[in-house]
Structures are given as C-alpha cells and as structure tokens.
Amino acid sequence: MTTTDHQPRARLLESVGxxxxxxxxxxxxxxxxxxxxxxxxxxxxxxxxxxPAMHLVTYFVVLDDTRGQLLLVAHRKAGLWLPAGGHVEPGEDPWAAVVRECREELGIQAVASPLTGERPFFLTVTRTRGEGSHTDVSLWYLLNADTDAVTSYDDGEFSAIRWLTDDQVLEESPEFLDPHMHRFTRKLQHILKP
Known part of the structure; x- marks a missing residue:
C-alpha cells in the first residue's frame, strides 16, 4: 500500500465501519x-x-419522500431492476462517484438524503452474472429527488425506469431484482417507519 493510497483507504474503511x-x-x-x-x-x-476481479461500485437509491417512492432502473447488461449507480474511478471518493453517475445516468444533481447524508447506508458483496463475471463491493447511498425531476435517463445503460413504493418493491419477484434489493428495502422501511 502506497502512502498516497493510505488516506483514501482510511476514509473508505471509516465509511464502511x-x-x-x-x-x-x-x-x-x-x-x-x-x-x-x-x-x-x-x-x-x-x-x-x-x-481486478473484485472492485468498488456505488449504488444510489433515489427517494421521493413526498410520494413515498424509490427509483429502480432496468439495467441492460445485468438484466435486472436495480438502483442506478456505477464503478468508482481510481482514486475517486465514492460520494464523488455518486454525484458523477447521478448526473450522467439520470441528468439530475445528487442530493443526499437527510437520513444518511453523504454516507453509505448499506453494503453488499456480490458476484455478477454473465460474461466477465466479477465481484462488486457495492456502497448503497440514499438520495432525495421528486419523481418529476427525473425526465430522462441513460438509455444506453437502462431500458426503462420505474418509481415504486417500498411495499411494491417487496412484492416484486427477487429473480427480476438486484439480489439484495429486498434486504435493502426492509432496512429502509425500518428507518422510515420506526
């Protein structure tokens, strides 16, 4: 580990911890x-x-608090409904990756949820499916936006988007969702409805 690499790792370890x-x-x-x-x-x-075969990814779950809905995207390569997100670039802070990917994929500014701020809420380690299978270490962030704010999306990456309530997400078959989407949604419900 180099000295220039030490500080970002320490911050990342702190976030994960x-x-x-x-x-x-x-x-x-x-x-x-x-x-x-x-x-x-x-x-x-x-x-x-x-x-490498294991690398860092960010997901950002966009919530519309007023309507009680969250945004899922139909990811073309994964063939699943999941939150928007992307790979963290070398040396990039994960929150900076969220800001960049949110702008690129949804065309909106990333606004951190007051529930979590700019800190990850959930973490998963998942083997991807298909050709070039690898392991994603995914930091899941919460963002706030009105459903009306998302007027376009990256149709090269996504074939569609949907706004769903947490109960609607849990009614979806797990085979069509990110493998941890139900667990994430239950954790979210726990902080939204104590």
Whole structure:
C-alpha cells in the first residue's frame, strides 16, 4: 500500500465501519469489505469488465419522500431492476462517484438524503452474472429527488425506469431484482417507519 493510497483507504474503511448492519449477511459483507480494503488489494476497476476481479461500485437509491417512492432502473447488461449507480474511478471518493453517475445516468444533481447524508447506508458483496463475471463491493447511498425531476435517463445503460413504493418493491419477484434489493428495502422501511 502506497502512502498516497493510505488516506483514501482510511476514509473508505471509516465509511464502511459506520454502516450499521441490517442482518447477518450484511455483517458478513461488511467484514469481508473491511478486510479487503485494509488488506491493500486493488480497489478500483482498471479494465472492463473484470480487472481486478473484485472492485468498488456505488449504488444510489433515489427517494421521493413526498410520494413515498424509490427509483429502480432496468439495467441492460445485468438484466435486472436495480438502483442506478456505477464503478468508482481510481482514486475517486465514492460520494464523488455518486454525484458523477447521478448526473450522467439520470441528468439530475445528487442530493443526499437527510437520513444518511453523504454516507453509505448499506453494503453488499456480490458476484455478477454473465460474461466477465466479477465481484462488486457495492456502497448503497440514499438520495432525495421528486419523481418529476427525473425526465430522462441513460438509455444506453437502462431500458426503462420505474418509481415504486417500498411495499411494491417487496412484492416484486427477487429473480427480476438486484439480489439484495429486498434486504435493502426492509432496512429502509425500518428507518422510515420506526
């Protein structure tokens, strides 16, 4: 680990350490992520789709508090409904990746939810499907936006977008969603409806 690499890793470890695990699986994923970050392994994708085989990703779940809905996108490559997001660039702060990807993919400014601020809310470690399969260490962030604010999206990456209530997300078959979407939604419900 180089000296220039130490500070971003320390900040990332601090962010990961501040996430309260929702369940045993998230606890396991947080431990795995902390060991991976602290162990000095490469963190950022340097060549598409799978170099290195494990790398950092951000998801951002856009919430419309007024309507009680969250935004999911139909991701073309994954073939699943999931939150918008993308890969963290080498040396990039994960929150900066959220800001960049939000602008690129949804054409809106990233506004952090008052529930979490600019800190990740959830973390998953997931093996991707299909050609070039690799492991994404995904930091999930919460953003606020009105449904009316999202008027376009990156149709090269997404075939459609949908606004759903948390209950509607939980009614969706898990085979069509990110494999952790139901768990994320239950964690979100827990903080929204104590």
């Amino acid at each position: 501040a996430i309260e695990p929702w369940d045993d699986l998230e606890h396991t994923h947080l431990t795995t992520a902390a060991e991976w970050i602290g162990g000095g392994a490469p963190l950022y994708r340097v060549r598409k789709p799978d170099v």
